[in-house]
Each structure stands twice: as C-alpha cells, then as structure tokens.
Amino acid sequence: GAVVSQHPSRVICKSGTSVKIECRSLDFQATTMFWYRQFPKKSLMLMATSNEGSKATYEQGVEKDKFLINHASLTLSTLTVTSAHPEDSSFYICSAEGPGYEQYFGPGTRLTVT
C-alpha cells in the first residue's frame, strides 16, 4: 500500500528558532500534499495545500511567512516553522494524495517549543 513518511517524529526546539519537517511519499508520486495541525482529541485542521512546483495555498488564518512550505519534488514536501513560539507546539501531520483521490497520511510530528 501507499506509504508516507514524516521526519522527525518528535522535535523539541527553543523559542525563536526554526524547525523543518519533511514529508515523503515512499512508493508513489504525489502532485498534491497537505499539511494539517491537530490539537489533542480534536479533528485535523488543514493548514495548507502543497502542489509540486508551485506555491502552496494557505488556509485562512495561517501565516504563510511563519509556516513555509516547499514541494520541490513529486515525493517530498517540507514544512518549516520559522521563529517558533510555544503556541506553535502541536502535532503536525502531512498527507499525500493517492491515485484515487484518497489521502495517505504520515505518522505525524510532535513539535514542542520551549
């Protein structure tokens, strides 16, 4: 089946620093990838849609200068949280669109900003 990896699975960073999260589709090509944020016991909140070779589309209320997304190839999208603050601490999940329009999800990254 389609597999999506995410790295790192956990990261702790200091306030004011930047952290990069990678999302890879391992056995299929994904023109479109999505980035979500999930709070405990809540549903997934879409942050942005990432299309290979073009600029990401951000959801309303998501700061594009703070959450930089790069989809440089058909198998890799990255999310960089710049100048991280404690309120950015969360669980970030990526997904890649499969051939039948379903989304395959990565295992998530837990970000803690101290």
Place this chain on the structure above:
Amino acid sequence: AQTVTQSQPEMSVQEAETVTLSCTYDTSESNYYLFWYKQPPSRQMILVIRQEAYKQQNATENRFSVNFQKAAKSFSLKISDSQLGDTAMYFCAFMKGDTGNQFYFGTGTSLTVIP
C-alpha cells in the same frame, strides 16, 4: 461550503458485536468522494473505506461497510465483529470531486471496544 457532522463524540461496543458510526454532510456538489479514517492511539491516520458519490452500491472492506444515502446526505460506517484493535478515533471526510481538493473532516467519534 462543505460541512461534515459526526454527532456521536464517543461510542463503545462489546467485542464481536456490531456498531454503526454516523456521519452527515452538507454540500451542493454532485461529484464528490466520502471517506472514513481511523486514528488509533499511535495517531497514524489509516484509510478505512471510501465511497464515490456516483456509485449507488455501498462500499465494503472486510468487516467495514458503509450505508451511503445520497439524498439524505448520510454516510454511516458499520463495523462488524468488532475487535480490540478497532479502538480508535474515527473521522468521516468529504472531498469534492477532482484532484488536489481538500478534505473536510468531521469532529470524530471515539470508539472503544470492550473485551
């Protein structure tokens, strides 16, 4: 705008019994897809089942089946012969039909299978 509603925040079922999780949605689209995803404690989202709106036949995947009522905009998930490994959050999702479109997720139903 599309909305997805899961009216059951929590449910429980005895092992080996059958349980049905409800989902309703609101859309003016005629071409769309519906999905059920499972999120166990590991938090890995796993695709359970999908349904194309243009198909009248209900989708089935082993112990999982859906009751898709297009006119009523209802998309319930039935889990038969429940197993302990079915304990998870279940999310219903809607996607209007074309590539690259976002999912609209419901708020989730927490299912506990009781041994």
